[in-house]
Amino acid sequence: MFKKLANYLSIAVLRILVALPYKALVRFGYGLGSLMTLIPSERNRVVQTNLTLCFPELNAQKINGLRKLHWRLLGRSLVEKSIIWLGTKKQLAQMIEVQSEVDLSDRQPRILVNMHFVGIEGSIILSALAQEKGWPRTSGFFQRMKNPFFNKKIIAWRNRFGGNSIDRQGNTIALIREIRKGSFIIIAPDIDLGLKDSTFVPFFNIQTNTITAVSRLAKITGAQVCMMITTLKPNGLGYICNISRPLENFPSDDPVVDTARLNQIFEAEIRLRPAEYYWVHKRFKNRPSNEASPY
Numbered sequence: 001m002f003k004k005l006a007n008y009l010s011i012a013v014l015r016i017l018v019a020l021p022y023k024a025l026v027r028f029g030y031g032l033g034s035l036m037t038l039i040p041s042e043r044n045r046v047v048q049t050n051l052t053l054c055f056p057e058l059n060a061q062k063i064n065g066l067r068k069l070h071w072r073l074l075g076r077s078l079v080e081k082s083i084i085w086l087g088t089k090k091q092l093a094q095m096i097e098v099q100s101e102v103d104l105s106d107r108q109p110r111i112l113v114n115m116h117f118v119g120i121e122g123s124i125i126l127s128a129l130a131q132e133k134g135w136p137r138t139s140g141f142f143q144r145m146k147n148p149f150f151n152k153k154i155i156a157w158r159n160r161f162g163g164n165s166i167d168r169q170g171n172t173i174a175l176i177r178e179i180r181k182g183s184f185i186i187i188a189p190d191i192d193l194g195l196k197d198s199t200f201v202p203f204f205n206i207q208t209n210t211i212t213a214v215s216r217l218a219k220i221t222g223a224q225v226c227m228m229i230t231t232l233k234p235n236g237l238g239y240i241c242n243i244s245r246p247l248e249n250f251p252s253d254d255p256v257v258d259t260a261r262l263n264q265i266f267e268a269e270i271r272l273r274p275a276e277y278y279w280v281h282k283r284f285k286n287r288p289s290n291e292a293s294p295y
Contacts, residue, residue, distance in 0.1 A: 007149045017082035022095065025079055026237070033075020037068045047071070047279045049294050054204035055274070069275040073232075077118035084121040085157035089128045096125040097233070100243040102226060105134040107182030109221055112228040112243060113214055114140075114188040115266050116278035119230035119239040123186050126241075127163035139164040139178040140186035172217075179221040186228065189214055189259070190266050191281050200288045201260035204267055209286040215258035218251040225250050229269055231276055 017025060037044070047070060051063050058066070083091050096119075102110070104126075114123055127138045144167065145151040155165045164183070166174050179185050189211045192198075197216075200207040218225050224246035230239050251258045270277045282295050 004149075007147070010150075011153075014082045014086055017079050018086045018091070022083075022091075022237070025082070026076055029076030029079040030072045031075070032079060033072035034068070036075055037071045043280045044071075046282055046295060050279045050281075050283060051274075053206060053284065053294060054270075066275055067279075070277070070279055073118045073275055074278075074280065077121075081121060084124055085154065089132075089161070092125050092128045095238045096230070096241055097238065098125060098129065098241045098243070101245045102224075102243060104184070104243070105136075107136055109179050109182055109223040110185070110246075111179065111214060111218055111223045111225045112184060112186045113225060113262060114186050114228045114230070115190045115269065116188055116281065117229065117231055117269075117273070117276045118278065119232065119241075119276070120188060120278070123228065123230060123241065124158055124161070124163065126184055126186075127159075127161040130162060136181070136183045137162045137164055138184040138186060139166060139175065140184075172213075176217065176221055179217065179223050185217075185223070187214055187217075189262065190283075191278075192283055192285050195286055198286075199256050199259055201256060201263050203263045203283070206284060207288050208263065208284060209288075210259050210263055212255040212259045214262060215251040215255035218258075219255075227265060227269075231273055 017028075020028070044067075047067050048063070051058075051066055051070075055063065055066070080095070083095055087095075098104075102108070112123075114120055123138070123140075126135060129135065130137055140163075145154065158165050164178065166178070175185065190203075192209045193211050195209060197213060198209050198211045201210055202208065203210070214225060217223065226246050227244040228241065229244075230241040232238075233240055247261075250261070282293075285293050285295060287293060
């Protein structure tokens with residue numbers, strides 16, 4: 001009964017947040033994130049560990065400053081999910097601007113490689129604008145949540161404009177069909193999803209467990225592979241979703257080489273805006289050769 005009440009209370013909070021003026025919502029998110037930095041928690045320790053591992057050149061003071069800024073942006077992104085999940089097309093279009101170096105209406109089989117910046121959920125704007133812009137529908141893998149109630153809700157919210165969320169567990173064939181139909185296929189391979197169909201490749205000079213799905217799917221389907229990066233606008237109000245030209249000579253004949261190449265692209269993007277990356281994830285939890293976990 002308590003879990004059910006908490007679930008519906010969370011929905012009520014989201015509905016209140018989505019009704020706030022955008023600037024007020026952003027300020028509330030910053031305040032929430034700042035509060036999170038003061039609460040001792042496992043995730044705070046994960047953020048500290050990740051930053052220390054990835055930026056050994058920074059002293060403790062700079063690492064701590066980066067940690068606090070990350071939490072402010074993460075708090076903001078959490079409350080902005082009220083718009084992502086429940087907002088109108090108009091609200092989404094006002095918050096997220098799409099800039100693309102390819103013609104998104106050409107139905108060319110294409111994989112859009114997303115990464116876990118705090119604005120990652122902004123990719124739903126592609127579904128929201130699809131009919132207006134003449135774009136195909138958006139499909140992509142999703143990772144099941146532990147909470148069945150919110151697992152079902154979030155899938156419905158993501159798909160409310162015609163998107164197609166595909167369970168990554170055993171549904172590769174469905175994704176291949178979508179790629180060949182010319183749907184937008186969004187994959188974010190920069191988190192540790194377990195050792196299956198993964199390899200250890202460098203990420204910030206650390207051997208990091210990374211799925212090889214992008215290379216393998218591109219090889220099977222002949223799809224172009226474009227980067228899709230959603231980051232804060234310079235003025236701090238909203239996000240820009242940038243879609244790049246197709247990567248040259250991708251895929252190669254070696255999925256390990258391709259996966260390492262993607263990790264280096266991710267690292268270069270993160271170094272440009274390190275506070276925006278999703279450092280709360282245990283990116284290095286699986287280790288090669290039975291190394292101890294840093295967490």
